[in-house]
Amino acid sequence: MGVRYQRGLECIAPYIPGKPIEEVKREYGLEDVIKLASNENPLGPSPKALVALQQALPNLNYYPDGQCFSLRQALSLHLQVPPEQIAVSNGADGLILELCMAYLDEGSEVVVSRSSFPIYDLFTHAMRGTLIKTPTHEYGLDLTAMADSITERTRLVFVCNPNNPTGTVVGAGEVDDFIQHVPEHVLIVLDEAYYHFVDTRDYPDSLRYIREGRPNVIVLRTFSKAYGLAGIRLGYGIAVPLLLDTIHKVREPFAVNLLAQAAGIGALNDEEFLRQTLDINAAGRRFFYQEFQRMGLFFVPSHTNFVLVNVSRNATEVCKNLLKHGLIVRPGLAYDLPQFLRITVGTATQNSRLVCALEDVLAKIQLS
Numbered sequence: 001m002g003v004r005y006q007r008g009l010e011c012i013a014p015y016i017p018g019k020p021i022e023e024v025k026r027e028y029g030l031e032d033v034i035k036l037a038s039n040e041n042p043l044g045p046s047p048k049a050l051v052a053l054q055q056a057l058p059n060l061n062y063y064p065d066g067q068c069f070s071l072r073q074a075l076s077l078h079l080q081v082p083p084e085q086i087a088v089s090n091g092a093d094g095l096i097l098e099l100c101m102a103y104l105d106e107g108s109e110v111v112v113s114r115s116s117f118p119i120y121d122l123f124t125h126a127m128r129g130t131l132i133k134t135p136t137h138e139y140g141l142d143l144t145a146m147a148d149s150i151t152e153r154t155r156l157v158f159v160c161n162p163n164n165p166t167g168t169v170v171g172a173g174e175v176d177d178f179i180q181h182v183p184e185h186v187l188i189v190l191d192e193a194y195y196h197f198v199d200t201r202d203y204p205d206s207l208r209y210i211r212e213g214r215p216n217v218i219v220l221r222t223f224s225k226a227y228g229l230a231g232i233r234l235g236y237g238i239a240v241p242l243l244l245d246t247i248h249k250v251r252e253p254f255a256v257n258l259l260a261q262a263a264g265i266g267a268l269n270d271e272e273f274l275r276q277t278l279d280i281n282a283a284g285r286r287f288f289y290q291e292f293q294r295m296g297l298f299f300v301p302s303h304t305n306f307v308l309v310n311v312s313r314n315a316t317e318v319c320k321n322l323l324k325h326g327l328i329v330r331p332g333l334a335y336d337l338p339q340f341l342r343i344t345v346g347t348a349t350q351n352s353r354l355v356c357a358l359e360d361v362l363a364k365i366q367l368s
């Protein structure tokens with residue numbers, strides 16, 4: 001019969017990440033495989049982060065600084081918020097888990113949008129919370145529907161901005177209105193994992209809410225995307241100190257490893273790398289738009305480093321066939337978008353290869 005696990009775990013589907021490159025090489029006997037499935041940086045890691053890592057290696061016999069003092073100082077300078085308002089985490093995912101641990105009891109409600117980041121669902125269920133999903137509006141979050149879904153039992157609301165997997169943003173005015181309307185017993189999580197890639201002026205200056213002392217807002221960010229450090233696991237949250245104190249009660253003592261802290265400080269200084277990343281991403285997005293238009297495929301204009309495209313076919317099937325060409329992308333089924341692919345923007349060569357393979361695969365699969 002085995003050890004009894006937590007009630008409700010049987011209905012949690014484990015998160016399925018993009019297939020690792022090595023696995024696809026082994027399975028398909030391929031040498032050259034390109035992963036455009038997990039919104040990683042195609043340029044590699046920030047070179048300044050790599051230098052900082054080298055310098056930190058001899059200190060690996062020591063536990064890391066549990067307070068992340070130096071990295072919080074560096075972030076404080078970078079963001080112009082006091083270090084007491086910053087909590088560093090083992091990826092933004094780590095902070096999402098800690099928020100769920102700290103704020104959810106059995107039956108607490110969590111409001112999320114349909115077609116949004118599935119980790120919110122997973123950790124809500126793990127803490128036996130109840131998930132309330134609101135419909136999307138033109139592939140983006142509908143903040144009015146989200147606000148209307150709040151009840152006395154609501155503890156958290158996740159606003160993924162830009163939204164993964166649709167790449168859409170909700171504008172500054174809308175977010176402002178939402179924050180005014182949400183009662184103070186609800187913690188608003190503004191997940192800005194992709195904020196570097198946003199190219200509209202109508203994007204909220206969310207740090208303003210924290211500087212103003214809003215007690216129920218936390219902004220999440222990550223080093224995984226724009227700085228190319230997904231493998232080291234480093235994220236952070238910005239919120240008033242009282243809120244961060246609550247999170248610290250549930251976190252493990254050394255959640256952020258020593259190398260991650262060093263790499264983060266290096267990356268923050270790497271403006272050159274950030275510039276290159278944003279340039280290559282903007283060019284890649286334009287290329288995809290142009291090619292998808294030529295192929296007659298509907299896509300959602302993106303404020304991120306990925307593009308959501310409707311292939312009008314079973315997208316899981318399309319993904320399987322792309323694997324044979326050595327291309328890993330993400331099918332939309334887990335996001336309630338079964339005919340869509342989410343494709344990470346790569347280098348110009350990778351993007352061209354993707355388009356060629358996609359044309360080939362689509363020609364062989366029937367429309368559905």
Ligand SMILES: Cc1ncc(COP(=O)(O)O)c(C=O)c1O
Pocket residue numbers: 038039090091092093094117160163164191193194221222223224230233234235
């Ligand atoms: C919207 C969103 N939030 C958070 C994360 C987690 O980021 P991290 O790699 O820092 O855990 C991701 C990663 O893909 C994401 O897409």
